[in-house]
Amino acid sequence: MKNFWNIFLLTTAVLAIGIFFMLKHYLNSKIETISYDKDIDEIELNLCNEDRVVQYYMVSTDYNGGKKAIKNKLLPIIQQNKTSFGLKNGNISIRFVVNCNGEIGLFRAKSINENLEPTEFDQSNINYLISLVGELDNWYVETKKEKKYDSYYFINFKIENGHITDIF
Numbered sequence: 749m750k751n752f753w754n755i756f757l758l759t760t761a762v763l764a765i766g767i768f769f770m771l772k773h774y775l776n777s778k779i780e781t782i783s784y785d786k787d788i789d790e791i792e793l794n795l796c797n798e799d800r801v802v803q804y805y806m807v808s809t810d811y812n813g814g815k816k817a818i819k820n821k822l823l824p825i826i827q828q829n830k831t832s833f834g835l836k837n838g839n840i841s842i843r844f845v846v847n848c849n850g851e852i853g854l855f856r857a858k859s860i861n862e863n864l865e866p867t868e869f870d871q872s873n874i875n876y877l878i879s880l881v882g883e884l885d886n887w888y889v890e891t892k893k894e895k896k897y898d899s900y901y902f903i904n905f906k907i908e909n910g911h912i913t914d915i916f
Contacts, residue, residue, distance in 0.1 A: 782845055782854045782900070793845055793853030801845060801898045808890040809846050809899040818903060819915040822880050826912050831876060833869050833910045837862040840869060840905045842881050848896035850887035869907070877905060 781801065795801065804810065811818050838861040845854045855878045861867040881903055889896050906914040 782843065782856055788856075789854055791853060793847055793851060794849075795845070795898045796848035796896065797898060801900060804846070804899045804901045807892055807897045807899050808888075809897075809901060810888050811884060812886040812888050815903075815916055817886075818884065821884070823912070823915055825880060826877075829876075831873055831912065833873055833907050833912075835910045836867070836869065836907060837909065838867055838869070838907050840874060840877060840907065841902050842878055842905070843900060843902040844881065845898055846887050846889060846901050847898045848889055850885075850889050852882065852884065852887065852901075855882065 813820075838859055840857055840859045843856050843858070844852050846852050857874045857878060859867050859869050859874070889899075904916050905912050906916070
């Protein structure tokens with residue numbers, strides 16, 4: 749019986765240590781953090797807490813009117829401008845930070861083709877999309893426990909036959 753308890757305690761200790769290190773890893777690793785880069789960013793966005801930028805869905809950060817309002821605002825401008833991406837298909841995701849005051853910045857763009865593989869689109873068109881997103885100024889930042897948080901947000905642009913057909 750003594751041998752059983754020794755094995756039980758050893759197994760419990762090993763599991764506890766394993767769980768501790770696993771949780772430590774998951775809590776310290778963030779989903780691709782965005783930091784100020786003077787070569788990319790025009791202005792430095794003032795954050796309330798640089799060490800704690802959370803995902804938008806954790807603190808209900810959103811554009812007033814939601815993604816539908818973003819689409820209704822940006823899509824007509826893009827279509828009127830006749831922005832063309834050649835004959836390519838794919839998605840461009842623009843990810844950025846909404847600070848605790850509802851200001852946005854630190855824009856990063858990634859693009860994929862219809863096979864979900866990384867691809868390149870014309871950088872001037874990407875810069876144009878970033879400038880349009882940067883003009884969105886009606887952000888809602890929820891107060892949780894008497895505190896507002898900085899958060900990440902993203903907007904996807906769907907490209908079909910070289911033209912943006914959807915924003916989500």
